[in-house]
Amino acid sequence: MEALGAFDFGAPAADVSRFGRGHVNDTFCVRTLPPGEERFILQRISSAAFKRPDQVMANVIGVTEYLGEKIRAAGGDRSREALEVLRTRSGAGYYSDSRGGAWRAFPFIRNAHSFHSARTPELFAASGRAFGRFQRLLDGYPAETMYETIPRFHDTADRLAKLKAAAAADPLGRAGDCAAEIAFAFEREEDCSVALDARRRGELPLRVTHNDTKLDNVLFDERTGEGVCVIDLDTVMPGLAINDFGDSIRFGANHCAEDERDQSKVRLDVELFSVYTSAFLEGTGGILTPAEIGYLPWGARLMTLECGIRFLTDYLEGDVYFHTDRPGQNLDRARTQFTLVRDMEARWEELSAIVRAAADR
Numbered sequence: 001m002e003a004l005g006a007f008d009f010g011a012p013a014a015d016v017s018r019f020g021r022g023h024v025n026d027t028f029c030v031r032t033l034p035p036g037e038e039r040f041i042l043q044r045i046s047s048a049a050f051k052r053p054d055q056v057m058a059n060v061i062g063v064t065e066y067l068g069e070k071i072r073a074a075g076g077d078r079s080r081e082a083l084e085v086l087r088t089r090s091g092a093g094y095y096s097d098s099r100g101g102a103w104r105a106f107p108f109i110r111n112a113h114s115f116h117s118a119r120t121p122e123l124f125a126a127s128g129r130a131f132g133r134f135q136r137l138l139d140g141y142p143a144e145t146m147y148e149t150i151p152r153f154h155d156t157a158d159r160l161a162k163l164k165a166a167a168a169a170d171p172l173g174r175a176g177d178c179a180a181e182i183a184f185a186f187e188r189e190e191d192c193s194v195a196l197d198a199r200r201r202g203e204l205p206l207r208v209t210h211n212d213t214k215l216d217n218v219l220f221d222e223r224t225g226e227g228v229c230v231i232d233l234d235t236v237m238p239g240l241a242i243n244d245f246g247d248s249i250r251f252g253a254n255h256c257a258e259d260e261r262d263q264s265k266v267r268l269d270v271e272l273f274s275v276y277t278s279a280f281l282e283g284t285g286g287i288l289t290p291a292e293i294g295y296l297p298w299g300a301r302l303m304t305l306e307c308g309i310r311f312l313t314d315y316l317e318g319d320v321y322f323h324t325d326r327p328g329q330n331l332d333r334a335r336t337q338f339t340l341v342r343d344m345e346a347r348w349e350e351l352s353a354i355v356r357a358a359a360d361r
């Protein structure tokens with residue numbers, strides 16, 4: 001692997017293996033030869049997702065250095081609580097290989113793991129505190145210096161427009177298999193603009209947000225169980241706090257796989273919703289405005305709807321964006337999201353009451 005030679009890992013690499021379950025980047029774990037075996041994460045940044053790896057890395061370096069300072073100032077362990085970009089041998093933030101692939105590396109955070117489902121309420125709460133804290137730590141970050149690494153990333157109305165275009169073009173003749181799902185999304189056209197309109201009216205402030213807050217983007221300390229480090233920072237950019245809350249709920253407040261085939265197993269776990277809400281609010285340490293708190297349920301509903309729309313669009317376009325390992329996987333993912341949306345709609349008053357009660361505590 002050409003990229004290996006671009007970084008100084010302190011010793012020759014003994015082993016390189018695929019790592020993690022990310023849907024977008026290609027992640028590897030590099031182990032160096034003993035004695036003093038070290039580990040690193042080596043990643044090829046997805047070119048389907050990110051057109052400007054230079055801008056991605058400028059954001060990631062800016063944010064990790066800023067977080068590092070804050071963590072040090074608070075007496076924390078900088079090497080575990082924030083990612084650190086390993087520079088290339090020539091001092092750059094990433095390496096471009098001869099095929100145009102962009103590679104970056106991070107020291108591996110040891111004795112910590114990511115999880116793909118909220119096995120216990122405590123684990124889910126720990127992720128909420130970690131993402132809330134992430135938001136709080138970045139409260140003073142100069143948003144105007146950041147690049148928009150994926151334009152209109154959480155513009156749900158734009159995502160719906162892209163679904164419409166994909167359904168109309170139907171390049172693989174798949175639209176017939178998912179007419180019900182396409183209709184489900186189109187029926188919710190008005191919802192798609194709820195958060196964007198609140199933003200335009202000035203009700204919701206723009207903050208520096210993570211934008212991809214699924215459970216596997218937190219590393220948990222294997223000893224304490226606490227969320228030690230928020231990772232996967234490619235989409236950190238100006239956005240809405242409610243979306244960071246919402247994407248965590250989408251992924252974690254249930255007991256099914258994201259690509260569950262049996263929709264009878266898919267339902268929102270209101271208890272987990274409640275646990276996450278309290279923990280996230282605790283982590284944010286009071287920085288959220290009353291309007292942001294009021295819109296939290298919308299964050300959950302919209303991130304789930306949007307993600308379903310994105311999976312469905314990718315299914316129609318031939319699975320070119322999200323990694324898949326079986327046919328129909330993106331369609332199953334879309335169906336799961338839409339079942340969760342339906343559940344959130346049915347329990348809307350309950351969710352709003354839970355958020356109000358958590359905010360009052």
Ligand code: ADP
Binds near residue numbers: 108110113219231233
């Ligand atoms: P993707 O964007 O494809 O989701 P991530 O950056 O989330 O890629 O990395 C994929 C997985 O690799 C994570 O879920 C986590 O398990 C692991 N990982 C990433 N960075 C580190 C790190 N610095 N230390 C330990 N594990 C990591």
Ligand code: GN1
Binds near residue numbers: 022235258
């Ligand atoms: C992708 O990279 P990963 O697997 O953490 C995607 C998210 C989706 C998620 C769905 C840059 O996240 O937006 O919500 O898959 N990331 C990007 O699981 O598109």
Ligand code: MG
Binds near residue numbers: 022023216217232
């Ligand atoms: Mg990830």
